[in-house]
Amino acid sequence: MSYCFGFGLTRPAKAPVDLCTATTATYIAIEAAPDRADDLAAPLTAAGPIVAETEPETLFWVALRIDESNFAIYDIFADNSGREAHFAGQVASLLNAQAFELVKGGWNDGVVANVRNFDILAIKCLQYRKRREPCRKGWALLLLLFGRAIQSVLGNTLQCGAD
Numbered sequence: 001m002s003y004c005f006g007f008g009l010t011r012p013a014k015a016p017v018d019l020c021t022a023t024t025a026t027y028i029a030i031e032a033a034p035d036r037a038d039d040l041a042a043p044l045t046a047a048g049p050i051v052a053e054t055e056p057e058t059l060f061w062v063a064l065r066i067d068e069s070n071f072a073i074y075d076i077f078a079d080n081s082g083r084e085a086h087f088a089g090q091v092a093s094l095l096n097a098q099a100f101e102l103v104k105g106g107w108n109d110g111v112v113a114n115v116r117n118f119d120i121l122a123i124k125c126l127q128y129r130k131r132r133e134p135c136r137k138g139w140a141l142l143l144l145l146f147g148r149a150i151q152s153v154l155g156n157t158l159q160c161g162a163d
Contacts, residue, residue, distance in 0.1 A: 021078045022059050022120050026086075029114045030071045031104040037069045040102040044071060047091045055089050057082030076120070083117070 032040040044063040051061045060076035077083045086092065096107045103110035 019059055019076065019123055022076045022123055023079050024077050024083055025118045025120055026073075026075045026077070026083060027116045027118070028073045028111060029066075029116075030073065030111060032069045032071065033102055033104045036102050040071060040098075041065060043094055043098060043102075044073070047094070050090050050094075051086075055082075055086055055091075058086050058089075 030040070047063060048061065051058055055061075057078050058075055059078055059082070060074075062074050064072045064074065066072055075083070075086060077086065095103075095111065099107035099111055105111075105113070
């Protein structure tokens with residue numbers, strides 16, 4: 001079973017993503033309502049392209065399935081205005097509309113209460129190929145490093161990759 005999904009490069013393919021401008025990040029832990037984990041996974045999986053298309057100030061977005069009923073969203077923004085636009089965006093609205101049924105605790109107690117904002121102190125910028133195509137290995141490394149950071153917070157519950 002694969003536990004990582006919903007990955008969103010949030011810039012059009014023609015314009016490279018410049019993570020070097022990132023100053024802030026957000027992590028949201030979300031627990032599915034009883035017997036609703038797969039129902040919650042579906043909109044999270046579908047959200048990546050929506051973020052990519054509608055949120056130019058969200059530099060990186062990923063939805064994670066930590067275990068059978070626990071999920072997380074991790075975002076990187078150029079600045080706080082990007083974060084504010086993200087939380088006023090389509091994906092937040094869709095999750096808000098469905099949270100009462102799909103998220104344990106609903107929108108306020110199950111999502112908003114679990115939002116953790118961070119300042120980015122340092123970030124390694126990804127290298128681009130001569131044709132300006134993003135280096136896929138760089139994104140895989142970013143996900144791996146993110147997984148290790150969250151694992152240090154959550155303990156050994158985070159699994160990313162194939163079992």
